[in-house]
Each structure stands twice: as C-alpha cells, then as structure tokens.
Amino acid sequence: MAQSPAAVEPTEARPLGGTEYSWCKAVPVGTGITVLGLLLSKQPQIPLIQNALHKLQNSHPLLRAKLHYDPSNNTFHFRTPPRPTVQIHPFDLPSTAQILQAQSNDEPFLALLHHEMTCHTWRHLSDADVLHAAAYTISFDRFAVILRLHTAACDRAAAVAVLRELLRLAGGGAGDEAAEEKVGAAIEDLIPEGKMNKPFWARGMDVLGYSLNALRFSNLSFVDADSPRSSRIVRLKMNVDETKNLLAGCKSRGIKLCAALAAAGMIASWTSKSLPDYQREKYAVVTLVDCRSLLDPVLPSNHAGFYHSAILNTHDVCGENLWELANRSYTAFENAMKCNKHFTDMSDLNYLMCKAIENPGLTPSSSLRTALISVFEDPVFDDSAEMHEEIGLEDYMGCASAHGVGPSIAIFDTIRNGKLDCACIYPSPLHSREQMEGLVDHMKRILVEGCNIENQQIEP
Incomplete structure (x- = not known):
C-alpha cells in the first residue's frame, strides 16, 4: 500500500558551491575518489560495521546524501534523505581473488585500494550515493573493509574523522557527540x-x-x-x-x-x-x-x-x-x-x-x-x-x-x-x-x- 504524502519524510536539497562543483567535474575523469581502507586479521562483523556506518550517516547528514545532476541547467545538488542508506557489499574469497588478479602484482591490500579508486560510481550522476562500502575476503586470516567517498562530500580532514569514529564504533565505543543537524554550507x-x-x-x-x-x-x-x-x-x-x-x-x-x-x-x-x-x-x-x-x-x-x-x-x-x-x-x-x-x-x-x-x-x-x-x-x-x-x-x-x-x-x-x-x-x-x-x-x-x-x- 502506498504511503500517504503526509507519511513521506522530506528529502533536503542544497545546490553545490563552486569548489564542490569542480570536484563533480573532476571525479568522473579520475581525480577525487576518496578511499579509506582497513586491513584486518579478524573477520569483520558486517552487521556491526553496517550499524556503525548508519550511526555515522545519522551524525553527519552529508554522508547519506546523493549527488543529483540537473542537465536542464547544468547544476548539481546534494539531496539528503532522512534515513541512512549505505549497504556493505561483501566479496567472498573467489570474487576477491578475481579482482586481485586484474590488479597486476600489487600486494592484496593496495590492489583493493587501487580497484576502489578506479570504480566509476559517479560517472553518471543520477542520485548517486556519496558513500559506498565493501568488505573483501583476501584469505582465511586477512580481510579488508573499504569505504569509497566522493571528495566533494569528504575531504581529508573529514575522512580522518570518519575513519576514527568508525574504528571507535566498531570497537564498541561511543559515537560522535557533536552531531551535525543538517548538511553544512559550501566553503x-x-x-x-x-x-x-x-x-x-x-x-x-x-x-x-x-x-x-x-x-x-x-x-x-x-x-x-x-x-x-x-x-x-x-x-x-x-x-x-x-x-x-x-x-x-x-x-x-x-x-x-x-x-x-x-x-x-x-x-x-x-x-x-x-x-x-x-x-x-x-x-x-x-x-x-x-x-x-x-x-x-x-x-x-x-x-x-x-x-x-x-x-x-x-x-x-x-x-x-x-x-x-x-x-x-x-x-x-x-x-x-x-x-x-x-x-x-x-x-x-x-x-x-x-x-x-x-x-x-x-x-x-x-x-x-x-x-x-x-x-x-x-x-x-x-x-x-x-x-x-x-x-x-x-x-x-x-x-x-x-x-x-x-x-x-x-x-x-x-x-x-x-x-x-x-x-x-x-x-x-x-x-x-x-x-x-x-x-x-x-x-x-x-x-x-x-x-x-x-x-x-x-x-x-
């Protein structure tokens, strides 16, 4: 049964600033795909990490935003749904091995980072999430969790904060107390x-x-x-x-x-x-x-x-x-x-x-x-x-x-x-x-x- 208009939660939208627009031009050609990679000796608990990412998206609304492109006037917007949307994509041992074989002779962790930096998630901007997550099985005692983010939504300082908070949450600690109420303004x-x-x-x-x-x-x-x-x-x-x-x-x-x-x-x-x-x-x-x-x-x-x-x-x-x-x-x-x-x-x-x-x-x-x-x-x-x-x-x-x-x-x-x-x-x-x-x-x-x-x- 379809929801009534009153029951549908609103999606906030904000036009991108000049610097953010530049990154939207740069990412499809290969610059500005931010990756955060964790190499683990213990198998990651996907539900725990999934929950931690949802908490991050609740604390930082921009991390749950989607990039929307309007071709009629060549403008971009951050459209922010009210609820977290990120889902971790798991790769088992055979599928991870297939990716590694295509990445020449690099060591596995770097090879997976290379792979993530060349994923063309944002080549066609039609409400594309700014945050993606994947979990890889490298061997029976080596695993990798990698976040891929659009740089317009996450510069290095923000990426460092995301990584630290994710590690705290994954380790059973508390989340960010100073949560953002809405998507911030452009620089x-x-x-x-x-x-x-x-x-x-x-x-x-x-x-x-x-x-x-x-x-x-x-x-x-x-x-x-x-x-x-x-x-x-x-x-x-x-x-x-x-x-x-x-x-x-x-x-x-x-x-x-x-x-x-x-x-x-x-x-x-x-x-x-x-x-x-x-x-x-x-x-x-x-x-x-x-x-x-x-x-x-x-x-x-x-x-x-x-x-x-x-x-x-x-x-x-x-x-x-x-x-x-x-x-x-x-x-x-x-x-x-x-x-x-x-x-x-x-x-x-x-x-x-x-x-x-x-x-x-x-x-x-x-x-x-x-x-x-x-x-x-x-x-x-x-x-x-x-x-x-x-x-x-x-x-x-x-x-x-x-x-x-x-x-x-x-x-x-x-x-x-x-x-x-x-x-x-x-x-x-x-x-x-x-x-x-x-x-x-x-x-x-x-x-x-x-x-x-x-x-x-x-x-x-």
Whole structure:
C-alpha cells in the first residue's frame, strides 16, 4: 500500500558551491575518489560495521546524501534523505581473488585500494550515493573493509574523522557527540567578509598569470601518455628515529613537514633527469589547507564536507639542498597565506582545473598534470595502536585518486605512533611503478641524509 504524502519524510536539497562543483567535474575523469581502507586479521562483523556506518550517516547528514545532476541547467545538488542508506557489499574469497588478479602484482591490500579508486560510481550522476562500502575476503586470516567517498562530500580532514569514529564504533565505543543537524554550507558561503574580495581586473590578470606560468612548468618525465590511466600507490615510510629527526629539523627552522616533503620531491625529480648543474627547472607545488578554523562560523575539525583550499607556488630548482629549498618553499606558502590567496584565488584555481578537464590538450602531452607534487599543510597524527589491536587492525590507509587532473605525485602523510607513513598517489602508466618507487626512495634518502648532516654539524 502506498504511503500517504503526509507519511513521506522530506528529502533536503542544497545546490553545490563552486569548489564542490569542480570536484563533480573532476571525479568522473579520475581525480577525487576518496578511499579509506582497513586491513584486518579478524573477520569483520558486517552487521556491526553496517550499524556503525548508519550511526555515522545519522551524525553527519552529508554522508547519506546523493549527488543529483540537473542537465536542464547544468547544476548539481546534494539531496539528503532522512534515513541512512549505505549497504556493505561483501566479496567472498573467489570474487576477491578475481579482482586481485586484474590488479597486476600489487600486494592484496593496495590492489583493493587501487580497484576502489578506479570504480566509476559517479560517472553518471543520477542520485548517486556519496558513500559506498565493501568488505573483501583476501584469505582465511586477512580481510579488508573499504569505504569509497566522493571528495566533494569528504575531504581529508573529514575522512580522518570518519575513519576514527568508525574504528571507535566498531570497537564498541561511543559515537560522535557533536552531531551535525543538517548538511553544512559550501566553503564559499563561509569565508569571512572581505577575505575573498579581488578586483575584476586583478582576477583576470591572475587567471592569465596562472595559465601562462603553467606553460613553463617542468614535469616528471612521462612514460606512457596515451594509455588509459588509474591511480596507484607507493608508500614512503620512516622509523621512529628518522621521523623524530625530520620533525625536529622542521621545528628548528620554523617550517612545517609539508615544506620538507615538497622540497624532497622537487630535488628527487630534478636529479632524476641527470641535468647539468646549471640547468634550472620550474616546479609547481600545491599545498592544501584545511580552512575549517578560518571560516565564519568556525567549523569543528570533524565537520563533513570539502573545506580545503589550495595554494599554488612555483620554485626554480637547481641543485639546492633539502633545507634551502624547504625554507624557500615554506616562505612562499606563508606569504601566500598572509595575502589570503587561499581564499582570493579559490575560484581562479577551480576555473582553471575545470578548463584543464575540458581541454586536456592545454596540458603537456594531454597529461592533465597541473603540478609536480601536492602536499597537505599539516600531517595526520594517530597514536591509537591499542584500539587497533582490539579489532585486529593490521594496516589502514586513507587517500584519493589523482589519475585525472592533478599532480604527478599526491602525498597523504600520517604520523602513526611516531612513524611517518606517506601514501604517495600517482597516475599509471603516465608514470611507471619503477619510476615512482625510485623517486619515493630517493625522496626518503634526501630527507634522512638532510637530517643526518644537520645532526653531524650540531655534534661538537
């Protein structure tokens, strides 16, 4: 029997902001598919995790939203039903094995993350859920639970909050006490008054400047620019002592880890080309800033949605050492922040990203590469090893696809129990695994040796 109109609960709707719209353009071509993966040694209790996800969707209404596209006026909306909708899709041992066979020779956990980052859930936006979940059986004692989210609804800060709350709920803990009552506003609607203002002529000059500068950017060498692409992961890991030395080196100079990671990436890229000592290369670095604390009103760190902004800086590289380039990189970032470029240039960068998607031929070799490297202003810190042991958590990772428009290497850095662990995402086969493993290994050597040289200089 059909429900009467009075008994049907309403579905809320909100149009997307400019930044969210850009992600709706980017995700179908391969950039902005966020994945959160858990590798477990104990078989997951699907009903328990299903219930935890429903609690998450109740606490954060945007996580139960559907993306709706209206072709008549080319607009997108978040349509939020009143009740949770996510269902975990289980994959048994044979079906998981079939997926793994199609993912070359990657280790199983990474292979499943690769698979999830190339799922084209949002290619045709017709009320598509922003959150999907799957449970995989890798072997009799290895299992994976992976969430796949649309980046317009979940940036890295929100993804970290989702992962932490899911682990608490799965471990029998309490949920989020500070629940959101409804879907929050877009970032553009929360920027403090006057912070986003830019004269029309200045905006035009900046867009032109970004476009012309992009023609001068150097890129990491392309291996295969013609074949279809997917996102792949290489990990950069450091032990406790190496991480401690690196953080101490940054702190002593008044810079952040992001600057050291970006500098190591630029130096490794420059060195990989075996250039003469005098030949400079101009590299672009994108630094992503979580703006929640800078908005009006201020948002809590776990507020669902996309509230990051990007700072694009360029640097000439010609044989500098780690700390010289890291200092220069961080100074440029700080100056841009002081000038509010994370707000004033937001629409410019969104516009250029959409234009690159629509016209890939405007980028070198139609690669859609807009920068060499992207980093986050602050790393994620996690010191919850005891809770992880309770639920059999062997490993976990959070990252997003970047094989559409974006950098050659996107770094998602976490400091787990004192150890640096970076998920480095790259577009394959535009760059090969051997190429990227070599680059990331070189980055680590640059970071470790830079800290060792400093310690030797300090010793009497």
